[in-house]
Amino acid sequence: MARLSLAGVSKEFGSVAAVSPLSLDITDGELVCLLGPSGSGKSTLLRMIGGFEMPTAGQVLIDGQDVAHVRPNRRPTAMVFQSHALWTHMNVFENVAFGLKLRKLPAAQVHEKVMTALELVGLNGYEKRSPRQLSGGQQQRVAIARCLVLEPKILLMDEPFASLDQHLRERLREEVRQIQRKLGITTLFVTHAQDEALALADRIVVMSMGAIEQVGTPDEIYANPSTPFVAGFIGTMNMLKGIAQAGHVSAAGFRVKADIADGEATLAVRPEDFVLTDGGLAVKVRRVVNLGPYLLAEAEGGDGSAITVHIDKNRVVREGDILAIAPQRYAVYREGAAPYRSA
Numbered sequence: 001m002a003r004l005s006l007a008g009v010s011k012e013f014g015s016v017a018a019v020s021p022l023s024l025d026i027t028d029g030e031l032v033c034l035l036g037p038s039g040s041g042k043s044t045l046l047r048m049i050g051g052f053e054m055p056t057a058g059q060v061l062i063d064g065q066d067v068a069h070v071r072p073n074r075r076p077t078a079m080v081f082q083s084h085a086l087w088t089h090m091n092v093f094e095n096v097a098f099g100l101k102l103r104k105l106p107a108a109q110v111h112e113k114v115m116t117a118l119e120l121v122g123l124n125g126y127e128k129r130s131p132r133q134l135s136g137g138q139q140q141r142v143a144i145a146r147c148l149v150l151e152p153k154i155l156l157m158d159e160p161f162a163s164l165d166q167h168l169r170e171r172l173r174e175e176v177r178q179i180q181r182k183l184g185i186t187t188l189f190v191t192h193a194q195d196e197a198l199a200l201a202d203r204i205v206v207m208s209m210g211a212i213e214q215v216g217t218p219d220e221i222y223a224n225p226s227t228p229f230v231a232g233f234i235g236t237m238n239m240l241k242g243i244a245q246a247g248h249v250s251a252a253g254f255r256v257k258a259d260i261a262d263g264e265a266t267l268a269v270r271p272e273d274f275v276l277t278d279g280g281l282a283v284k285v286r287r288v289v290n291l292g293p294y295l296l297a298e299a300e301g302g303d304g305s306a307i308t309v310h311i312d313k314n315r316v317v318r319e320g321d322i323l324a325i326a327p328q329r330y331a332v333y334r335e336g337a338a339p340y341r342s343a
């Protein structure tokens with residue numbers, strides 16, 4: 001376990017600012033997800049922590065020690081890479097043992113540690129197999145065991161399950177969560193899948209264009225996204241363009257209270273935060289999808305904008321129906337101002 005602090009860390013590749021100066025503190029035993037679209041700087045940030053990329057500026061501190069000039073294999077970190085590569089000329093045991101052999105541990109200790117690591121990822125009995133004889137999920141587990149066996153204080157995982165199907169991803173991330181809890185290992189997990197981040201993380205760091213947009217628990221980020229980017233990126237959010245004027249915002253035919261400066265603004269409403277009400281805005285249903293626990297209706301607002309609404313599954317709603325809806329809970333975003341949130 002270790003504390004990790006990033007202090008003004010940045011990375012430029014020539015004229016590309018992959019990571020703008022950012023600071024972040026991660027506590028002992030925490031599991032933090034770095035979440036953001038492709039190219040937002042997640043891998044670059046992780047690689048700087050692991051020592052595979054030298055920051056242009058700033059410090060990476062592990063338990064208060066600046067590790068700038070410490071080589072990757074001398075850092076108390078281990079990394080599962082985005083494109084993991086097992087050595088196909090080695091069997092599973094040898095793949096996992098490799099890092100320990102570099103450390104010149106006695107064979108008996110290597111054996112014990114490798115078997116423990118394989119057991120942790122549920123692969124005991126697979127020692128003699130070639131990576132070619134493993135499924136994608138099993139290969140990922142070997143890649144994880146290869147890191148765990150080094151007993152790192154900080155585990156860095158760069159989209160380790162990106163190539164796997166949804167079902168397997170969900171299972172493996174639960175396994176990672178359990179191992180992480182059991183070992184209390186400080187973990188940074190990169191993903192561009194928001195469901196993965198919401199399910200896995202103690203805290204989520206949302207990144208966009210090399211900068212941190214928001215840091216918070218999954219609940220905080222879902223309930224109170226602090227920027228339009230986060231609002232649009234996490235979960236489903238209706239982002240309705242409108243105008244703020246005299247303490248109200250008008251968008252898509254809605255007019256709601258918003259204590260925010262006059263000008264262009266965006267009304268943000270989650271599909272589950274609309275209510276059906278007589279005084280509401282009349283919207284026309286274009287499509288209805290039964291999602292089991294509720295119906296998802298795609299409707300058309302006053303100005304033709306698309307609005308997604310969740311409706312109780314016991315109601316009968318069909319294409320072409322007119323519904324009267326109102327946002328019960330919403331936020332209003334305006335450039336250069338703190339968001340306004342309804343009570």
Ligand SMILES: Nc1ncnc2c1ncn2[C@@H]1O[C@H](COP(=O)(O)OP(=O)(O)OP(=O)(O)O)[C@@H](O)[C@H]1O
Pocket residue numbers: 013016017018036037038039040041042043044045082192
């Ligand atoms: N070695 C490099 N040389 C030049 N530019 C680079 C290099 N590595 C990354 N970049 C650029 O830095 C930016 C951030 O890249 P990075 O790989 O960190 O993104 P990412 O968030 O991990 O994306 P993805 O989700 O696609 O893996 C991108 O614009 C990328 O093109």
Ligand SMILES: [Mg+2]
Pocket residue numbers: 042043044082158
């Ligand atoms: Mg990446």
